[in-house]
Amino acid sequence: MKQITSVQNPFIKSLVQLQEKSRARKQSGTFLIEGKREIELALKGGFSLEALLFWPEICPEAEARKLHTQPIEINREVYQKLAYRDTTEGILAVAQSRDLSLDALNLPDNPLILVAESPEKPGNIGALLRTADAAGLDAVIIADAKADLYNPNVVRSSVGCIFTNTVAVGSTLEVIAFLKEKNIAIYCATLQDATPYHTQDYTAPSALVVGTEATGLTQPWRDAATQNIIIPMQGEIDSMNVSVAAAVLIFEAKRQRGF
Known part of the structure; x- marks a missing residue:
């Protein structure tokens, strides 16, 4: 040996x-x-x-x-x-490592996807991947990635869920074009011009899009959205951890889909 x-x-x-x-x-x-x-x-x-x-x-x-x-x-x-x-x-x-390009992404006929724009903290990326694994999402797409997904901090914080999820990366404009080409509805979590998340129908091909806690989603996402959605809050602040917000949206979509 x-x-x-x-x-x-x-x-x-x-x-x-x-x-x-x-x-x-x-x-x-x-x-x-x-x-x-x-x-x-x-x-x-x-x-x-x-x-x-x-x-x-x-x-x-x-x-x-x-x-x-x-x-x-x-x-x-x-x-x-x-x-x-x-x-x-x-x-x-x-x-x-694997090809993480959008071209390599294989999706089922009725996908449910999480898109995260520019997550910076490896801990947040890991938490998003753990949530996606728990919900059995069809894919996680990172738009305008700020961190290498094979960074040891991401691997560690995901507790290995970087390996259990189907993952792709691309620029915001590339991801938007990909979703539109695939006829996947885009639901953007944002404060502007938004409707409560639970009023929407996620049973058709859907992408749930979340941004950073500091600045939220960029304008191209808000412009491209099928519908901007919001999680109503009853406290004094108007934001929550991105992985928590994603989990709320994801499991509502899964509930509607009968899972």
Whole structure:
């Protein structure tokens, strides 16, 4: 079995770059996954692993071999150099990234989609992906993405749901054109010219669109909307966390669809 015990090993140095640099992930077409559950979800989602590394003090070799036929044993120093979290299961994998373009997006005949414009915080992206997974959405589209979706913070905050959802990215104008071409109704969560969300019919092909908590959706979305929608609030503020707002909309749509 191959063993690596030096943080100066060229392969280990390349993995550090995958952790830290979006450019390295894009150039290599690979990214790092940390944790047994996340790796298992990636495999279940059809992602290919190029390598798997394990620290035997935490992860026995037998467990590593269940996930990869040729795991690489590493020591404490190497593991701590690569591990992004303070406490994990002593296992990491190098996975091949996927084509996240709109052209690669396969949808059913009557899709229910979540669109998020310019989410900046990895925690919010992860929460949106977890909500989408819980609801069994047909796709999540990130418009004008501000973060690399294979960023370790996104993978971590999604608890592996980056692998369980069908995900695509594109510019706002590209996503709007894609939805219109597919005859998917666009429901934009915004304060302007909006009607209560529960009054709309989401049983036909629908996209639920949310923006940032700070500025909301940009004008092109409000102009393109089939209907602008709002979640009525009874408190003193007029906004809530984007993932919470998305969950309210998504599960109303799912309720209407009989799920």
